[in-house]
Amino acid sequence: MRKLVAILLNLFPASFRGRFGTDMLSAFDDLWQERPGVSSAARTVSNLVASAAIEQFHFPGRKRGDTPMVVLWNDIRFALRLMIVRPGFAAIVALTLAVGIGASTAIFSVVDAVLLRPLPFRDADRLVRVVDNAPGAGLHDTGMSVPEYWDLRDRSGVFDEISVTWPVDANLTGGDRPERIELLAVSPNYFHMLGAKPALGRVIGSEDTAQGFAEAVVISDGLWQRLFGRDPNVLGRKVLADSDAYYVVGVMPPGFRHPGRTVATDVEIWCTAGFAADPFPNPPVRASNALPGAIGRLKQGMTLKEAQARLDSFTAELRRQYPHDYRPGAKWSVELEPLQESLVGRSRPLLLILLGAVVLMLLTACVNVANLLLTRGADRQREVAIRRALGASQSRILSQLFTESILLGVTGGLLGILGAVATLKSVLAIAPAGIPRLNEVTIDARVLGFALLASVVTGVLFGLVPALDAAGVRMFTTLRSRNQNRVGGWLVTSEIAICMVLMMGAGLLSRSFWKVAESDPGFNPARVLVARFWLAQPNNPRADPYAKPADRTVLLREILRRVRELPGVEEAAVTTSAPLTNPGFNVPITVEGNTSPGGEGLRASMVSASPDYFSALGTPLLDGRFLAESDQSGSQEVVIVDRAAARKFFPGEASPIGRRFLIGRTGDRWVTVVGMVGDIRHDGLDLDGVPHIYPSIYQRSGKAFGVVIRTSSNPAALSEILAKTVGSVDNQVPVFGVRPMSALMAKSMAERRFSAYLVACLAGFSLLLAGMGIYGILSFSVGRRTREIGVRMALGAHRSEVILMILRQGLQMILAGLAFGVLGAMAFSRLLGRLLFGIGPWDPAVFAVVPLTFLVVALAASYLPALRATRIDPASALRAE
Amino acid sequence: MSGDSSNPPLRPADFHILLALAEAPCHGYGLMKKVEEESAGEVRLELGSLYRLLGRMLDEGLIAEAPKDVDPRRRYYQITVLGSRVLKANAYRLASLMNLIRTRGLLPGGEI
Secondary structure (H helix, E strand, O other): OHHHHHHHHOOOOHHHHHHHHHHHHHHHHHHHHHOOOHHHHHHHHHHHHHHHHHHHOOOOOOOOOOOHHHHHHHHHHHHHHHHHHOHHHHHHHHHHHHHHHHHHHHHHHHHHHHHHOOOOOOOHHHEEEEEEEEHHHOEEOOOEOHHHHHHHHHOOOOEEEEEEEEEEEEEEEOOOOOEEEEEEEEOOOHHHHHOOOOOEEOOOOHHHOOOOEEEEEEEOHHHHHHHHOOOHHHOOOEEEEOOEEEEEEEEOOOOOOOOOOOOOOOOOEEEEEOOOOOOOOOOOOOOOOOEOOEEEEEOOOOOHHHHHHHHHHHHHHHHHHOOOOOOHHHOOEEEEEEHHHHHHHHHHHHHHHHHHHHHHHHHHHHHHHHHHHHHHHHHHHHHHHHHHHOOOOHHHHHHHHHHHHHHHHHHHHHHHHHHHHHHHHHHHHHOOOOOOOHHHOOOOHHHHHHHHHHHHHHHHHHHHHHHHHHOOOOOOOOOHHHHHHHHHHHHHHHHHHHHHHHHHHHHHHHHHHHHHHHOOOOOOOOOEEEEEEEOOOOOOHHHOOOOOHHHHHHHHHHHHHHHHOOOOEEEEEEEOOOOOOOOOEEEEEEEOOOOOHHHHHOEEEEOOEOOOHHHHHOOOEEEEOOOOOOOOEOEOOEEEEEHHHHHHHOOOOOOOOOOEEEEOOOOOOEEEEEEEEOOOOOOOOOOOOOOEEEEEOOOOOOOEEEEEEEEOOOHHHHHHHHHHHHHHHOOOOOEEEEEEHHHHHHHHOHHHHHHHHHHHHHHHHHHHHHHHHHHHHHHHHHHHOHHHHHHHHHOOOOHHHHHHHHHHHHHHHHHHHHHHHHHHHHHHHHHHHHHOOOOOOOOHHHHHHHHHHHHHHHHHHHHHHHHHHHOOOHHHHHHOO | OOOHHHOOOOOHHHHHHHHHHHHOOEEHHHHHHHHHHHOOOOOOOOHHHHHHHHHHHHHHOOEEEOOOOOOOOOOEEEEOHHHHHHHHHHHHHHHHHHHHHHHOOOOOOOOO
């Protein structure tokens, strides 16, 4: 116990300890001897802690009887009075801080909602995404088979609940026109697992267990609005999805989002299936990975590590049990990924960079305000001197000054919060769609807490230097006035350095964006229009009018015929995926005669196309021929490769024409290469080097299609009529996604544009502040050197000499700031990582242009005070002071 | 020491400390016990609070450290001349209050 008391004594200030330390210990010995016991000990300990706290914050020299709260209130009143006396000054400071804290708060609210807050589901920390991999065959996220799902559910011992998640396009028919909707097929326990409650009706549950698809579906709030006009009698209504009848049993609340991948948009309909009857193979086959993915909830108390280890031994067991289905060479395994990570992990770098940029801007604002306070500190010298004479100690003065700066900080912060609340909606409107969970972004208690914390910390930061200076703490020299100038100079230098780092970041991001925008996408997007359509997949395969490829060919040919007849259409083609719409089909490739180990992991992105596809896109033919009408089912299976594929599959060969390969690992459907085209940036404008193969669409196709046309004039004008024409061939087929190629390209660059734009805005504001800082400090310096300048001019100095003198003073600060800024930028630019494109983190163009730009602005800011210096009238300058 | 305007009333804890020391110098724990007894349990000084108050009263000159010869192991504190005066002034104030209380019949007994 004595030891505990001795330790607690360390909480007291050193002076107090020195005075009473030993005494307190001996008094404690007496106390403990007479009154040992738990309650006595507790009282003593708590009293020691409280007394130590009071001693630490007790400033000597205040009136007897003043509690700390009274002192604080007096300080606040005094600070408020000062602000009212100088409203202009207070306004500038408050506004500067408002922009800084407001922007920080807005961005933090996004970071908080997307990255930090747990997903809005029950036990969200136990939710995981289940990923099947076969690294031995170079396959990742392959999906799982139905028997495997059953094993994971019933025998693995890892999951509380696990549900299949299968995102699908579907045709909603039965209304006045067919609609393409986003559908998600799940297991019956999906909603229970997530703890999701409906807004109307009920959710899918165990009562909807079925071998194939159950009839009950749940719709989203968005679909309820769009299709049913929020009709409260929607429950029990029949909907036709892919020609099959379902009944609406529930509506989800507006904020509910499926926490995973979808085909294109948010999920609009949830249905459930057992995946063991039509249209699925019956009985289910282990070798066929029919299910694209699953979400599960780990058992209570099990960590991710434990679950993964358990799962690994379970999958090893399965590999042993079914060696034909899980070939040893493939090294099949199942990986668990925290659900939140899988959803937001991709956006993390972008958001963190934005947060970093906004914090830098806030720092610039802090330094600027510190400088403002510092220069104003000169006016307060008298006041401080008087207070010292009246007996105020240094700590007393410091605390009063800090109260002032914190008050300024909080005022700026409150204004900033208001600004953030007002502008949050518009910020979210321009945010790229790729960032998940944006619907959850609000300004809640935690965000407000962050804003308040930022205000207080900001207040302390910018108040630190001026307060220390005003209280008389010497920092660089002993002369008060020189000290101020030196300190101010260093403040501006650091402001310049921070501003430089921000501007470099903006420059690198902007240059990357332009590089992507200028890069050759591999086709000519001008006057190209794209439309998409989707052929239904009814549950009963015998009811599918397009089950046979021959039937699909008839449809496609008719669509092309009608589209070509439209006025203004120069070229038309059909494909399984147009560039920048849905991704191509990722397939393994086995090259004929290639037994080398490198040949094991060959893959390509497969896009089927009609003969005019490449001429419609304007992609050059490099070798061989284009696809032809004669390439149909029954004739030789042909394919066109792009240059990347030719290089990868047939390295070193002069021409790939005539070579054969298999699409897949086994089988005998060999395809022959008949042509080679240039590389198309199919899946994203900043993705290149992906090998593509283009079979004829009459020989290989799926159910999803795109129509690509080149028009003679404005493509957007043809949107409606294109949609109508395609839909006219079969009125059960919905047409969607009708867009000019230019719009698709813009969307593909949305994230880059957003980050470059935002960081540029922050850098711009920072530049403004830095300019103001330079102007401010030089003006102040000129003001103080009035006499000296007056003397010089009286002795015959030219105007230009005086200007140069002031400029030289400024240049010192500026060059130092530039140097530190460039070094800082070199250190941090690597953090931009994936966001850079086509340039390195130390891109010479950016590193040359940005400092030069800054130098020009800085010199301009310095020139004005220099000019003022020359207007000094020597006579009055000498007379003054 | 002029009138009450420059001599605000002592807080109970200070008053009892001065009262205790007016009788004889005390050391830390002894002071704690004496104050608790004399105030009939109303003023209970724990270790930390006691020494905080002692520190303040030392700074204000109301008490001082006693010479070390009494008991070498513990530090004793004694009242100063200033402290005595302040204590007396407060005692007078309390006495006149008591008179007022008695004349209003709140407590038995006549004027002091």
